Amino acid sequence: MTGRRISPLFAGTGAVLLVFMAVALLAPWLAPYDPNAVSRDAILAPMSQAHWLGTDALGRDVWSRLLYGARVSVFFALAGAACTMLLGAFLGVIGGYFGGVTDRLIQIGVHIFQGLPGMSLMVALAGVMGPGTFSILLAVTLTSWTSFSRLVRAEVLRVRYAEYVEAVRALGAGHGYVLWRYILPNIMPSLIVLWTVRIGTVLLSVASLSFLGLGVQPPDADWGVMIFDAKSYFRTYPWLLLAPGACIAALSIAIQLWGDELRDYLSIDEEPWREG
Amino acid sequence: MNDLVMHDVSVCFHLPHTVVQAVKHVSLTCRAGQITGLIGESGSGKSVLGMSVLGLLGPTAQITGSIGYRARDMLALTEDEYRVLRGSEIAFIPQNPRTAFDPLRKVGEQITEPLMARGMAKAEARERMLTRLAELGFDDPRAVAASYSFELSGGMAQRALCALGTIQRPQWLIADEPTKGLDAILRQQVATIFRKLRCEGVSMLMVTHDLHLAEALCDRIAVLRDGTIVEEGPAAELFARPQTVYMQMLLAARPDVLAAKRNEVAYGNA
Numbered sequence: 001m002t003g004r005r006i007s008p009l010f011a012g013t014g015a016v017l018l019v020f021m022a023v024a025l026l027a028p029w030l031a032p033y034d035p036n037a038v039s040r041d042a043i044l045a046p047m048s049q050a051h052w053l054g055t056d057a058l059g060r061d062v063w064s065r066l067l068y069g070a071r072v073s074v075f076f077a078l079a080g081a082a083c084t085m086l087l088g089a090f091l092g093v094i095g096g097y098f099g100g101v102t103d104r105l106i107q108i109g110v111h112i113f114q115g116l117p118g119m120s121l122m123v124a125l126a127g128v129m130g131p132g133t134f135s136i137l138l139a140v141t142l143t144s145w146t147s148f149s150r151l152v153r154a155e156v157l158r159v160r161y162a163e164y165v166e167a168v169r170a171l172g173a174g175h176g177y178v179l180w181r182y183i184l185p186n187i188m189p190s191l192i193v194l195w196t197v198r199i200g201t202v203l204l205s206v207a208s209l210s211f212l213g214l215g216v217q218p219p220d221a222d223w224g225v226m227i228f229d230a231k232s233y234f235r236t237y238p239w240l241l242l243a244p245g246a247c248i249a250a251l252s253i254a255i256q257l258w259g260d261e262l263r264d265y266l267s268i269d270e271e272p273w274r275e276g
Numbered sequence: 277m278n279d280l281v282m283h284d285v286s287v288c289f290h291l292p293h294t295v296v297q298a299v300k301h302v303s304l305t306c307r308a309g310q311i312t313g314l315i316g317e318s319g320s321g322k323s324v325l326g327m328s329v330l331g332l333l334g335p336t337a338q339i340t341g342s343i344g345y346r347a348r349d350m351l352a353l354t355e356d357e358y359r360v361l362r363g364s365e366i367a368f369i370p371q372n373p374r375t376a377f378d379p380l381r382k383v384g385e386q387i388t389e390p391l392m393a394r395g396m397a398k399a400e401a402r403e404r405m406l407t408r409l410a411e412l413g414f415d416d417p418r419a420v421a422a423s424y425s426f427e428l429s430g431g432m433a434q435r436a437l438c439a440l441g442t443i444q445r446p447q448w449l450i451a452d453e454p455t456k457g458l459d460a461i462l463r464q465q466v467a468t469i470f471r472k473l474r475c476e477g478v479s480m481l482m483v484t485h486d487l488h489l490a491e492a493l494c495d496r497i498a499v500l501r502d503g504t505i506v507e508e509g510p511a512a513e514l515f516a517r518p519q520t521v522y523m524q525m526l527l528a529a530r531p532d533v534l535a536a537k538r539n540e541v542a543y544g545n546a
Contacts, residue, residue, distance in 0.1 A: 163375040170368035
């Protein structure tokens with residue numbers, strides 16, 4: 001058996017992700033201040049015992065906002081990636097498995113959506129529908145399902161013509177049964193890895209939307225919003241921008257690396273009977 | 277009554293830029309209770325013909341003609357009607373026993389699966405699976421049931437596959453190259469299994485290019501070349517007195533014949 005060892009990188013990045021998840025869940029208990037509480041006495045305060053990362057232009061505690069921001073960012077990253085996966089995987093599986101006209105129609109859809117410039121479309125969608133959880137998720141999903149669906153389709157095609165699928169069909173299994181019991185489990189490792197990688201991209205997309213004022217709305221704490229708020233004071237108070245920026249960078253790098261390691265860990269030997 | 281009667285069967289594959297006609301106007305009667313062999317070189321359309329009986333050729337294939345079974349035309353069946361037939365009436369054993377099992381699931385689990393999918397209780401299905409494996413010559417059926425397909429040897433995997441194919445006690449078995457890639461001893465084992473299945477009353481259509489297997493096992497043989505049947509008849513007669521040049525060539529190309537010829541050249545005709 002190869003690839004079943006937990007590498008230090010896998011464990012390390014996994015630990016980073018766990019910390020971020022824990023912070024997101026426990027923010028109300030960890031944060032020393034209300035993230036939206038304005039204080040006129042402590043505007044743009046430097047780092048201190050009272051305010052670990054100082055305060056922003058409205059006197060809000062940056063550390064507390066960072067912790068609450070993890071909530072919003074992690075939620076949107078997970079949910080956005082999940083929606084992308086559901087739509088992309090559904091269409092990819094249907095197209096790859098059934099082929100023919102169905103597949104061709106789905107591929108036409110994929111090409112149309114791939115032809116549209118992703119970021120502009122996302123901004124346009126979020127702008128037209130107005131800011132809100134639903135519109136952020138929809139914008140993120142509609143702009144990123146195509147690559148997902150293409151990869152899933154390719155994976156399904158690999159398994160679709162495997163002899164064991166033919167064998168189980170010859171035993172009288174229906175399409176639904178084959179898809180659920182044979183195709184999905186065999187493409188699951190790839191699906192999980194694709195999903196983790198997607199989480200990183202969605203995190204960046206949502207941060208960009210928030211930065212542009214189309215995502216999470218002020219005063220709610222979100223890393224993208226915090227960067228937007230901080231950009232005017234960047235030269236004099238760089239930590240206001242560096243703190244959320246570092247969080248976004250750390251989380252997305254950790255997710256990407258973890259996804260990579262996960263792929264190695266989950267990789268089922270394609271043809272285990274070929275010893276070598 | 278349970279004969280498989282193919283009448284004027286043709287199979288075309290519609291590919292993006294071309295149409296391939298794999299089987300051309302084949303008429304063949306496979307009698308119940310017998311083993312009918314379909315032999316021919318690679319690409320002669322024998323596997324395609326075998327699979328067309330079960331409607332497993334996919335959307336690019338166009339099948340014309342008729343395949344009669346129990347007073348019905350199989351080619352007119354809907355997908356749902358096919359599903360009822362597959363496995364329980366007519367089973368199929370694919371070419372490569374290693375790849376015919378899902379690598380993620382244990383062999384025993386996969387053999388009981390069709391039984392449970394058709395409503396049998398788990399304990400009963402398991403009992404039947406173990407009995408079947410034992411019948412096919414496994415000394416320790418439990419160990420085999422608890423293995424993954426890639427943990428079995430080639431011969432074991434082939435036997436396990438026969439168990440999978442016949443677990444629902446089908447009337448007919450279509451075997452696609454059951455001895456492909458097996459050595460002489462394993463081929464013997466496979467022949468023994470198929471003889472046993474015939475004794476159990478399973479009728480068979482065996483697609484093979486293993487002429488030894490065909491000679492040893494089949495009652496009747498049809499020789500396919502370029503999608504048409506060039507010769508057909510009782511196995512013994514066909515091997516003893518091949519009528520067509522093609523069949524004579526096939527027989528002359530058998531390894532043992534070639535070896536005998538080589539010996540003759542090397543050591544003289546003693």
